[in-house]
Amino acid sequence: MFDLYGRGWQMLEGGLVTVQLCLTVLPFMIILGLLGASAKLSRYRSLRIIGESYTVIIRGIPELLVILLIYFGGTIAVQNLAELIGGEAVRVDIPAFWSGVAALALVQGAFASEVFRAAMQSIPVGQIEAATACGMTPAQIFLRIKLPQLWRFALPGLNNLFQVLIKDTALISVVGVEEILRKAAVGAGTEKAPFTFYLVAMAMFLAFTTVSLFVFSRLEKRASRGIARA
Amino acid sequence: MFEDLIYVLTKYDTWLWQGFLLTLQLLAVSVVFGTLIAIPLAVARVSKLVWVQALPFAFIYVFRGTPLIAQLFMMYYGCGQLIANIEGIQDHWSWTYLRDPYWYCLLTFVLNTAAYMAEIMRGGIQNVPNGEIEAARACGMRPATIYRRIIFPRMWQIIWPAYTNDVIFTLKATSLASTVTMMELTGAARKIVARTALPYEAFISAGVIYLIIVYVLTFGFKGIEKYLRRNENRKENKSVLAKAGGHI
Numbered sequence: 001m002f003d004l005y006g007r008g009w010q011m012l013e014g015g016l017v018t019v020q021l022c023l024t025v026l027p028f029m030i031i032l033g034l035l036g037a038s039a040k041l042s043r044y045r046s047l048r049i050i051g052e053s054y055t056v057i058i059r060g061i062p063e064l065l066v067i068l069l070i071y072f073g074g075t076i077a078v079q080n081l082a083e084l085i086g087g088e089a090v091r092v093d094i095p096a097f098w099s100g101v102a103a104l105a106l107v108q109g110a111f112a113s114e115v116f117r118a119a120m121q122s123i124p125v126g127q128i129e130a131a132t133a134c135g136m137t138p139a140q141i142f143l144r145i146k147l148p149q150l151w152r153f154a155l156p157g158l159n160n161l162f163q164v165l166i167k168d169t170a171l172i173s174v175v176g177v178e179e180i181l182r183k184a185a186v187g188a189g190t191e192k193a194p195f196t197f198y199l200v201a202m203a204m205f206l207a208f209t210t211v212s213l214f215v216f217s218r219l220e221k222r223a224s225r226g227i228a229r230a
Numbered sequence: 231m232f233e234d235l236i237y238v239l240t241k242y243d244t245w246l247w248q249g250f251l252l253t254l255q256l257l258a259v260s261v262v263f264g265t266l267i268a269i270p271l272a273v274a275r276v277s278k279l280v281w282v283q284a285l286p287f288a289f290i291y292v293f294r295g296t297p298l299i300a301q302l303f304m305m306y307y308g309c310g311q312l313i314a315n316i317e318g319i320q321d322h323w324s325w326t327y328l329r330d331p332y333w334y335c336l337l338t339f340v341l342n343t344a345a346y347m348a349e350i351m352r353g354g355i356q357n358v359p360n361g362e363i364e365a366a367r368a369c370g371m372r373p374a375t376i377y378r379r380i381i382f383p384r385m386w387q388i389i390w391p392a393y394t395n396d397v398i399f400t401l402k403a404t405s406l407a408s409t410v411t412m413m414e415l416t417g418a419a420r421k422i423v424a425r426t427a428l429p430y431e432a433f434i435s436a437g438v439i440y441l442i443i444v445y446v447l448t449f450g451f452k453g454i455e456k457y458l459r460r461n462e463n464r465k466e467n468k469s470v471l472a473k474a475g476g477h478i
């Protein structure tokens with residue numbers, strides 16, 4: 001059934017790369033998001049300005065442009081850096097996969113920082129005060145009080161972001177990473193059957209986003225299991 | 231470094247200007263027609279009849295669940311080829327339009343925008359306070375009148391911030407037109423990079439132009455929001471926003 005001119009396996013391999021892309025970006029996106037959110041809520045004005053401008057700039061620029069900038073610009077930057085350190089011109093290539101991961105993490109991190117900022121602000125101040133009164137250190141407060149609740153408040157937003165992330169990985173096909181859409185484009189070209197191949201690609205993406213929605217709704221239920229329903 | 235930037239900006243200024251105009255054109259058409267299609271979709275989507283809401287549900291689900299770039303390729307290469315296979319179509323007068331990527335881009339963007347906006351409007355319609363609709367019904371208004379006088383004005387107030395976000399999302403989406411050889415802002419930047427091998431100068435110039443468009447749009451839409459909420463009490467205003475924030 002899943003023959004596709006003998007390219008069914010190719011498409012599944014592409015699916016695997018898409019999953020790899022998503023899961024590789026995820027931790028970087030969360031770290032950048034937490035850093036961005038902490039910067040925005042910082043006591044220092046300069047950090048707040050950095051955090052805010054990060055979001056404002058990334059939000060206004062197309063993802064595709066960021067991907068292209070990092071792919072083409074990143075190679076030059078690394079080469080210049082290598083030249084500066086090594087003293088001689090070397091040819092360095094950043095793999096398309098990793099430049100794609102960097103671009104998507106940068107973009108999604110900006111949106112994640114908004115999600116985490118909102119989540120941090122919805123933690124009641126009284127709890128933080130109570131923890132301080134108990135003598136907890138800021139690190140302990142973060143680990144014991146903030147983080148477990150952050151997760152619960154941030155989940156709906158992260159759900160949205162992960163949907164966007166899955167769809168944005170398709171953009172990396174533009175710089176040649178062999179994910180679903182790239183595989184479909186190659187198949188469409190060689191077999192002269194674009195309609196079939198893009199239909200399969202869309203079905204695969206739809207399956208991924210649907211699974212992600214399902215997993216997140218389970219996680220949301222789990223995260224709020226200790227909360228009484230109104 | 232700056233010589234390169236000035237070189238790019240002076241030598242290729244017409245490309246960037248043309249790209250800017252094409253981007254604005256794609257954005258305007260997508261938003262206007264997307265909104266026009268989204269309204270009936272959203273109204274059908276909130277229907278209580280399963281067979282009325284099934285079709286808009288499927289449409290919104292597919293267009294929101296798949297990448298825009300896949301939809302664009304599907305439309306341009308997939309449907310494009312199906313059309314090209316029609317007997318004698320290549321001699322027909324309409325062939326000049328049927329092979330132009332411009333129309334495929336527009337169609338994809340319009341449908342995609344419509345799906346996203348319909349989902350926002352659905353949230354807005356469902357968040358109109360029930361008492362107001364009941365009151366209108368008690369006054370003897372027919373459903374069409376209720377929509378025109380109560381639900382739609384209320385919906386626009388509720389969804390406006392999310393709608394603004396969606397317009398900016400559409401602006402960024404128009405950059406995908408460059409993948410099917412359109413010369414909008416991103417396409418122009420890519421072509422400059424191919425010519426000059428100056429990725430920073432070209433891409434960052436394009437990025438700054440996008441940021442300026444976003445800034446102007448946000449400013450304009452904030453002004454319209456004030457107009458939409460002109461006859462609202464300040465306190466009430468905040469509670470409606472808070473209510474909508476959770477669902478949109």
